[in-house]
Amino acid sequence: MREDDNTLMSQLKRGKTAALAGLVEKYKKQAYFLALGMVGNSDDAYDISQEAFIRVYNSAATFDESKNFFPWFYSIVTNLCRNLLRKRQVHAARTVDIDDVDYMLTDCETPESGLLEDEEKRRLHRALLKLSFSDREIINLNHFRMMSYDEIATLLTIPKGTVMSRLYYARKRLGEYMEKEE
Amino acid sequence: MDPEELKILLAGYQDGELDPEQKRQVEQYLAQSPELRAELEKLNRVKEVTDKVQYKDLPLEVWDTYWQNLYRRLERGIGWIFTSIGAAIVLITGLYYLVKDYFLDAALPLLPKLGVGALIVGGSFLFVSVARQRLFAYNRDRYKEVQR
Numbered sequence: 001m002r003e004d005d006n007t008l009m010s011q012l013k014r015g016k017t018a019a020l021a022g023l024v025e026k027y028k029k030q031a032y033f034l035a036l037g038m039v040g041n042s043d044d045a046y047d048i049s050q051e052a053f054i055r056v057y058n059s060a061a062t063f064d065e066s067k068n069f070f071p072w073f074y075s076i077v078t079n080l081c082r083n084l085l086r087k088r089q090v091h092a093a094r095t096v097d098i099d100d101v102d103y104m105l106t107d108c109e110t111p112e113s114g115l116l117e118d119e120e121k122r123r124l125h126r127a128l129l130k131l132s133f134s135d136r137e138i139i140n141l142n143h144f145r146m147m148s149y150d151e152i153a154t155l156l157t158i159p160k161g162t163v164m165s166r167l168y169y170a171r172k173r174l175g176e177y178m179e180k181e182e
Numbered sequence: 183m184d185p186e187e188l189k190i191l192l193a194g195y196q197d198g199e200l201d202p203e204q205k206r207q208v209e210q211y212l213a214q215s216p217e218l219r220a221e222l223e224k225l226n227r228v229k230e231v232t233d234k235v236q237y238k239d240l241p242l243e244v245w246d247t248y249w250q251n252l253y254r255r256l257e258r259g260i261g262w263i264f265t266s267i268g269a270a271i272v273l274i275t276g277l278y279y280l281v282k283d284y285f286l287d288a289a290l291p292l293l294p295k296l297g298v299g300a301l302i303v304g305g306s307f308l309f310v311s312v313a314r315q316r317l318f319a320y321n322r323d324r325y326k327e328v329q330r
Contacts, residue, residue, distance in 0.1 A: 024248065024249055024252060028245070028248050029239075033237055036237050037237065042238075050251065057256060058259075102238065103237055104237065105235070105236045117234075120234075121235060123231075124231055124232065124235060144236070144237055149199045160199075165193075168189060168190045168193035171193060171225050172224070174228050175225065175227065178228065
């Protein structure tokens with residue numbers, strides 16, 4: 001996988017736009033879902049995922065081919081998410097719709113359980129938005145992207161023990177915020 | 183073991199990420215400590231909710247047109263770079279010749295020069311103001327990708 005990505009990146013460095021299409025095909029959904037978990041809005045997540053690939057194209061020359069593509073790409077996505085969240089704070093008028101939980105889906109969306117689940121999704125959504133960026137990041141990777149501790153440790157270049165402690169505190173704070181939303 | 187360290191291990195215990203020795207230790211403390219059991223119960227409630235929720239995928243047609251949209255944005259980016267360079271060259275040379283051949287020409291009357299100068303300054307102000315407002319509105323338009 002790593003060789004494939006890096007081969008595509010070296011082709012992109014030589015100006016082959018088709019190589020970008022290969023990377024897009026492989027990572028577009030990951031980019032979208034990673035951003036979605038961080039910004040909590042599907043329009044913004046879509047924009048961020050596209051902008052991330054434009055940055056890959058524009059910064060291809062700076063990519064170090066001795067390293068994995070995905071952590072580099074991931075840092076581009078998270079930086080864009082950070083920038084967007086910062087902008088949202090500055091322009092308070094352009095905040096994400098607090099009750100827009102359309103991007104969330106539950107396993108058993110039956111009419112009877114619908115109302116209750118909507119309320120639960122809303123509580124989770126609001127609590128997630130209250131978390132710090134780093135708490136939301138670790139929750140997103142583990143709970144919603146289903147990544148193991150080893151995978152997260154590799155991606156974020158932190159020890160496995162740090163993944164565990166970050167997850168513990170993030171989960172604890174998420175629980176507290178969800179309780180407050182009840 | 184430090185109580186805080188034990189609590190941290192609870193996350194790994196929930197996710198099945200502990201080694202057998204750590205798991206044994208956690209289970210031993212869980213059997214002895216009601217406080218630790220309450221902590222695990224709280225964490226389980228959070229996990230229960232998050233496990234039920236998934237992120238909704240976008241419609242297939244959005245993914246089908248993803249590359250075309252991206253390519254269009256890339257093209258526009260390149261287009262904007264060349265347009266900006268071209269506009270800057272035209273503006274600078276235009277201004278240079280306007281000043282040199284018109285404003286500094288002593289043979290031409292002063293009043294029309296003042297008029298042209300005022301038009302340029304006023305027009306520039308209006309252009310910047312409208313462009314800034316349009317850009318501000320565009321950045322906040324959630325439905326800009328929707329074709330009307």
